[in-house]
Amino acid sequence: MGKSNISQKDAYKLMLKEYPDIMTVEQMCEVLGISTKTGYRLLREKKICCLKVGRAYRIPKAHLFTYLCIGGEETSI
Structure with a gap:
């Protein structure tokens, strides 16, 4: 599968x-x-970077683009 040519800044807009x-x-x-069960698993396994505020997870949109490999290289955590 080919690499996306859109920058993260453009994708964000x-x-x-x-x-x-x-x-x-x-x-x-x-x-x-x-499913939310799968979503929580991705966060627990640190496949998607997130913020934890109290007991709640918050996911910056930019981190979702990184997970989807849009506008940048995939990084290993």
């Missing part, structure tokens, strides 16, 4: 405009089309 810059787990799962 064009994609997921209706979602906030900092998403909840439910919003992230809706975007990815996965």
Whole structure:
């Protein structure tokens, strides 16, 4: 599969405009089309970087683009 030619900055402006810059787990799962159980597993396994505020996870939209390999190289954690 080919590499995306869109920059992360352009993707940020064009994609997921209706979602906030900092998403909840439910919003992230809706975007990815996965269950919340799978979403929490991705966060626990640190496949998607997130912030934990109290007991709640918050996922910056930029981190979701990184996970999807849009506009940058995949990084290993």
